[in-house]
Each structure stands twice: as C-alpha cells, then as structure tokens.
Amino acid sequence: MLHTARMPRLVGMARLVGRTAPLATLQAALTAGAVSATGAVLLVSGEPGIGKTRLVAELTAIAPCPVLTGHADPEPGAPPLWPWLQALAGRPERDALGTIGAADPPRTADPATAALLARATRTLAFDAVLDGLTASAAGTGLVVVLEDLHWADEATLALLGLAAGRPGLVLVGTYRSTEQGPALRGALTGLRRREGTTSVTLRPWVHEDVTALLPPGTDPSWAPVLLRAGGGVPLHVTTLLTSLLDAGRSGQPAPPDGSWPLGVPDDLADAAADRLARLDPAARFAVEVAALTGPGCTPDHLLLLAEGPWDTAAALAACEAAVAGGLLVGTGPLSFGPAHALLREAVHAGLPAVRRLRWHARLADAVEAGALPGDPVTHRLRAAADPSGRAAAVRACRTAAATAAGSLAFDRAIELLDTALALPGSSPEIRTALGIEAAEAEFAAGRTRAAVARALAVARDTTDPAVLVRAALAVRGIGGPHNTDIVRLCDTALQALPAGDDAGRARVLAQRAQAAAETGGWVGLAHASAEALATAERSGDPAALADALRARQHAVSGPDGVTERLALARRMVEISQRGGPPDAELWGRLWRIDASFQLGAVDVVDVELGRLDGLSARLGWPIAHWHRHRMRAARLLLSGRFDEAEACADLALAAARLTEDHTAIGVDSAFRSESLRLRGRVDVAVELLRKAGGSGVVVGRGMPIFWANAGLNLIRAGEADEGHRYYELLRPVVRDLPRDGLWLPTVLHSGEIAAAAGDDALTGFCLVEATPYATHYIAGGSGAVRCDGSVSRVLGVLAAALGRTDEAERRFTDAVTMDDRIGALPYRVLSEIGLARLLAARDRERATGLARRAADTARRIGMATALTDAEAVLAGMRERPAVALTARERDVLARMAEGRTNRQIAAELVLSERTVETHVAHVLGKLGVANRAEAAVWAARNT
C-alpha cells in the first residue's frame, strides 16, 4: 500500500530529534539507489521504542518516488509474506503472491519432488513480483518499506533478499537489534555483504536531544529527569513528557533531587493506561479493538464488537479520534493500527480478561465465516481459555499450518504446530497428529535432525499403525547417521502394522531398505528391496509400488543390474498410466535413459528424450524440464555437438534455478567440466570444479565420484599436486565402494588417477574390477549426468599404463568400434589417439590412419587438445628415423616377406647362402623383430 504518515501524534514529537546524521545518511543512499542500476538496501535497527519507524517516516516523507509499506506481525496467525502482502495491496504483484500454495499440491511418487515443485511455484511468483516492481521503479525509483523484520517469516526475508539489487528499487527494513532470530540474522548477513547496503543503528537520546524536544515554556531542568526516567528511549521519554505536560507542571522546575515526581509511569503499560483513560469512550474502544487486531483494524471490526448501535461513520470517527489522540495511526485508506507495537501490547494487557476473550472469539468466528479478512489463529489462541476454546485454537493452528506449508512457509507452519502443542488439554491422538505434521514440516524445511527427533517422539507416544508409518516415512532420501533412527522407526512401524496392510508394509520396507543401505548395509539392500517389491505387488497400491520400485532401482543401480533396471523403468512408467502419480513416468523414463546410455542404445535414448519432451510439456513442472534439458545435453555431448549441448545445459540450469535445488549445481559442474575438457579448455573446467568444490553448495562434493572427476581434470590440467590430493582421498576407499550406480564411473576415473600417480596396484585393481564391463558405456546407473563413451577406452588407458600393450591394443580397438557404432565422436577420437600412440612404434600405417582420422574429427567438432595430441602422434612418427636398411637388405627383406627360403633368395640375388644369412641377421636386428615371420609382417605394413 502507498505509505501514509504513521507518526504518533504525541506532544512534542512534530519534529525529528537527534537523528540528523542517520537521516542524512539514509537520504543520500535512498536518492542514489532510486536511480541506481542495482537499487539500494537501507537497514535501520535499534531497541524497541528507539524511533525506527519515526525515522523511516521522515525519510519516506521526502522520498522522490512512490513508497510502499508493510509491517511484520508478531502474532502466530499472521500469514506468510504478510509484510509484502500489505506493501503490495492494490497492486497487480499481490496477485502473483496469491498463487503460492493456491494450487492443489501435485501428486508425486517422490516427496522431495513435491517440495521442489512448490519451491518452483514460489520462485516464479517472486520473479513476477520483482519484475513488476522493477518495471514500476524504472525512471523514478520505488521505495519498499518492510517494518519490524524481527517478526518476519522466512519467505518474507527470502523475497527481500531476492529484491536486493534490482534497478531503482530501494528496500528499507527496520528491525529490533535485540530480537534477531536465526532467519533474520542469515538474511542480514546476506544483505550486508552486497554493495549498496546502508546500515544505521539508532542510539538512545542524549541530553541535548531531550532538551531540543522540550516545548517552549518547559523548564530546562526537566531534561535530565526525562532522560534518566525514560532511559533515553524516545518512546518512553515522549510518553513521560506527555504526562508532564498533561499534569501542567512543565513550566515549574524539576525536583532538585532529579526524581520523577508523578509516581507513575515507570513502565509503558501505566503510561498507556493513562493516555487511554483520557480519550473519549468511542476512541478508547477503537484503540482497544486495534490492540486485538493489529495494524489491519477497520470500522468493520469495531462494528462487530460494539455492544450498542453503531454505524460505519461512527466507527470511522472513533478511529480518527484515536489517531488525533496519538494512540492509533492510519495504515490504509480505511484501516488503522496501534501507534506502536509496545503500545499495542500494553493496551492489550490492560483489557479485562473476560472482554478480551469474548472479543477474540467473536473475531475468530467472523474471520472463519469470511465476514472479516485475516487469519483466525491469533484470535483463537487468545480466546483459548477453556477446553472448547483450546480445541478451536488447535484446529485453527493446524489449518493455518497446512496453508503455510503449502506456501513453503515451513517455519511458520512449525511455529503454529508448536503453539498448538503448547496448549493443554489436547487428546493424545491430536498431539501425535500435530507431532507428525511438525516432523514433516521440519523435513520440508531442511531440518533433518529436528524432523527425526520429532518422528521418534511421536513413535514413542503412539501405537497407531497409520501414524507410525507416517513417522517412519517422514524423513527420506538422506545420507548419514540419522538413517539409524529411520531404521528404528521403520522397525517400530513394521511391528505395529496389521497383517493385511501390505501397502503400508511395502512402503516401510522400501524405506527401511534404503535407510539400512546408507548405514553400511548395502549388501542387504538387494534382498530387502525385493521383499518390499513383492509386498507392494501384493498390495497393488500405486504409491507403495512406486516406493518399492525406487528402492529396488537403487539396489540394482550398479552395472550388473542394467537389464532389471529397464524392466523396473517400464513398470514405473506403467504406474503413472494406471492412475498412479504422474511423476512416476518421469522417473521411469529417466531410468530407461540411464540404462540405455550404459548399453550404448542411443536410438532408445533418443526415443525416450522425445517422450520426455512430451511429458515435460504435459506436466509443466520445472523439475521435469530440468531433467529433459540436462539429459538432452548429455546426449548432444556424447555426439560432440558441444555448442548445442551447452545451450541445453543452460536451459537445464535455468529450470533448476526455479526449484532452488542445489544438486543441480553439482550436476551442472560435472557436465560442464567434461564438455570443457573435451573442447580443450581443461583449465576452465578445473576452475569450475574448484569453485563447485569450494562453494559449499554442491551436493556430492564429499563423494568419491566428485573426487574422481575433479582429481582427473586437475591432473589433465597439469595441476598434479592438487590432483594428487584427490588421489589420496580416493585410494583408501576405492576398493570398498558399494556397487551402486556411481561405482563404475568412479572406479574408472580412479584408475586413471592412479595410473597418473604411478600406483600400479590401484591401477591394476581398477582394471580388473572394470574389465567385466568392457562392453558397457560409462554412465551413472541412477541419475546419469553424462555418458563418457565406452568403458573399453579407459581400460585401454589403464592397460597401457601398466605396460600391457596387447591388452591395451585390444581394448582400444574395441573402444574405437564401440564409440564409432554409437556416434560418440569425442570418445572415438580419444580412443583412436590412444590406439595410435600404442601402435606408433610397431604399426606405423595403422597408427597413421587412426591419428589422421582422429585429427580430422577433432578439427571438425572442435576438440583443441585432442587435435594437438593427434598431430603430435603424427609428427612423432614422421620424425622417428626410418629403419636404415641397405638396398641389398631391402631386397632380402622383400623376398623374406614373400616366404622365400635363404637358398631361394641366394639363387635369385646371385649371392652365397652364407651372405644371405648375414643380411637376414642384419635385417632382423635393425627391425628389432624376433624372426622371419615378424619381419614379413613389418614389411607388409611398412613397405
């Protein structure tokens, strides 16, 4: 809403006192920010009553551009984004915020997907709001004031953080320095880090300030008395001064001992009571109602609570009288609020309890009936004085918590549920329901530890199988020690489940299988996931089947499971076609792409990518778009279409940004590092990986696959020492890696690092372990990021490093065939170069052909380093001195190659047989071959 003056009309407060310097600082920043390409952020802090709002009112009154204002509310019933909703009232951007949580939650086979989708909805809404505000700010600037940020929810602070830096947008935030929660501290840290943020902390008044405050005719001896009695806090000092003026003693000297002579007020409650008592009854009633409603008090609220015959005009007049008395301020065209939060608290506390409870109950009824805007929670809580009132408050809290969670305001949801839990008298069933809802909200908010603790607490307090199943499923898909607790929760649920509940049992079994695998029980996953799947099949329940299929897919994600994974993928797709969750098809198609990459079935990958396009268009989900773009990028990279691949990766990242999913950054860096490496920009790839590894946001940076990828690229970039550090990390763990979807790529990359480090033992281990999969292609078995061509190529590298040239030749030869067959041009080029190097000394013709083909392809598709390598192989062969055979020795060799005996050669060349024997010995020696047959082979290839 557009700002209206909110200045309390207290006596003596017409002028701003003692704030010249901070005001000048803020004015300068505001004026500059309104025309800046990066806007500005102005933060005003200080203790309660210090004058933050007053200072901001002064600042915005002279702002050269429109001002929007919203206030955070301390009440638990305040809706998420409440300050923004107020600030945007009447503007189109407010409708965008209304879309958050408005749609039905999507049905998904994966709870994490639902959270990502909700996040994407919020991001899109935030983008729409900020685009609208930025458009409004163009040219003139726009000021958004968000007051009392210490009460703000996380969503409000998140939007504030995103708004910072927008051109022409000046964000003004006030907060109590004494009441910063973790969310606000985090937000402030982020805001203060950026350029264009100005922070001002207001200090208590000093003697000169109080002196300047005194109206004409006031004896100056009151200044030190007011300062001491009010503690220098402007609100307290002005309240005392008002009392002094009302008592008619300001013209007289203060008591010589400096004491406050009027007995009270020594706290604000008394002062508020004094001032309230001086208002006429109607205005007093308006202030009391506003103390209940907060800043959104309208004449309708007064009409609802009035005992006698009132009309809107009378209610409005009462509000305006209270404004004139300095106890209310206008907060909108027809809305009012207490002049200060401290005043509101004081008035509220001073209301008779019976009346307060009755009023809150009536307000709650009206809100729930839709007769008044707002949220009933606050009123229900304040009216919760008896069992029925408390039950109503619990219901309101649960409803509001569900709404808040739907809007991604998980912090608010948890707060509401905790508030409900704190109310006495709820039944055990209600308390366990509140507990499990809180556990789910904690997990959705990313607080795994708290979520597990709550789930455990719920499980201790109930024997209800349905609740125990929810507790067991509340936290999913995590790594680390909490999985031990999840296994315990699953065991408890399994013991409680009745015999016929196959659906519940299957879901818990699937959860237990995956959690147990994370705690070192990988070996048991195969059996446990099979049991879960068999149970789910008996139940026929789509959700149970989806859970069990996911567990099973995880269990067989290693290279030996490729056939079964294809079957699981087909079933997952079928689930969505039989009325199951629509994202089951998404996962099924992704699993098929992973398996098809591993098999080199690129035609199937292409078909699935086409289906993924259609599915993404139907679902419209950012997570689906992320997957389709990133998988297409992987397919294009495999073909050596680097520009198109990176363009797809850009689209993928843009879609992922909407979901705020940090795993996308890790996936992107893994993809781009390979693309850059193949293009010959391994230096840039290394920088990217360093940034990803050091940023602290890449999920998986502590995983061996990340070490292997980063280490290998560092070594390729010549950063041997840094690469060696990853080798040291990998060395102790490679032999014990679980055979999951990451196992094969990790072992192959580790082998290459070990080869570079001269660790023959580890190189040999990796070679032996990966050799059974020589016919496969390198891709992850569960969430592939890319396909790195044939396994045989890396086996060739490892064998060559160990000096096993025959084996290396065979692997490289296979690799060329395999990569050629699927059109994996970049990897075929690498295979050809590897083979050409190997053959350069003993089969020049074949080596030359391979290197030339590699060079041609590398030049055509833009592989700078590979081109250099291929040309180096060719140059090396040109520079290597030809074998210096004499003319007679060449004659002898030619006849040896034709299978002539020494006697036949002697006869043909008219030489003695002894002389021919000598020539043959020289030829064998110069060629470095063992016998006539090898000499014949050499001749066939080199002459």
Next chain:
Amino acid sequence: MHATLHRTNGPFPDPAPDDGFVLRLVQIGGPVGLTVRFWPEPPADPSAFEVVQDRDLTEPTADPVAASVLTFTGPVSDAVLRATERDRRERIGPALEGHPGRVRMIELWQPELRRQVLLTLATSLASLEESGRMISSLALLPDEDEALLPGPDQVEMFRVEQCRLDPSVTR
C-alpha cells in the same frame, strides 16, 4: 566344433578345399566371397569362432541356394547376448516356425572379440527376404526391451556356391 571365416574381394583365389566341411558363399549384388570352414578341433587362427548352435529348420534336407549372414560386430555385452538369445528362442523362432524354404541356422561366437555371426541357409533368396520381413513386423514380447536388442551391425545376402556340411559333425 569351430569355424573360420575367410573373406575375399572378388572371385575366390583358390579352389575350394576338397576336405572337411565348408560353405562357399558369393555375395548377391556385391564382390564379397566368403568361405566358412568348420573344424572339429580349435584351429590355430586366433580369430576362429565357436559353433554355439546349429539347428535344422523347416526343410533341413533341401539343398541351400541362398544364405544370410548377420554380424554383431561386438563386443556384445552379456545383457544383450542373453536378451538376443531369448528373443530368437521365444519370439522369432516360434514366429518363423513352419515358414517354408528355411534349411539351417548356424550361430557362431568369437569369445575374444565377443562377436556373433548368424548364418541362415535357405532354398531361395525370396524365403530369406520373406523371413526378414516377418521378423521386422513382429512386436516385442511384453517384457522384452528394445534397449537390449540392438540388431546386427551388418546384414549380407549370399548365393551358396558350395555347401558341404554334415549335420552329424557340426552339432
């Protein structure tokens, strides 16, 4: 039983061997000559194949006139191998049962290269072509997956110039 395959470009340079079991094939519409020799013991040639299957088809006693040679260059993975074997056994085999003119099918496997060659002998080229058409129009079985059935890398059709095969020896 083992087999060696020897290809020539153009007419066969040597006369057909007068001993052992041999197939001499001349490519239809191409220059390739293919000599397949069968050996009871492993020959010295490291590229020799193993005969892993030799089946009579609908007209086992007829003289073959045409042959198809399907080559899976390899290396073929175990997963694909298992799937293709099952595919031939459960999908293609039953579908072609009773199809006229088919004489014999011999499956060769080169374990080092993991390469597979399928030789099918028939009484006419038309019979082979009709078989091919039938196979390509067959739907996969419900639990079969196209990702595991990549198809041959090479399909060649030949005229049978010489066929000296004794069933009792090759299986």
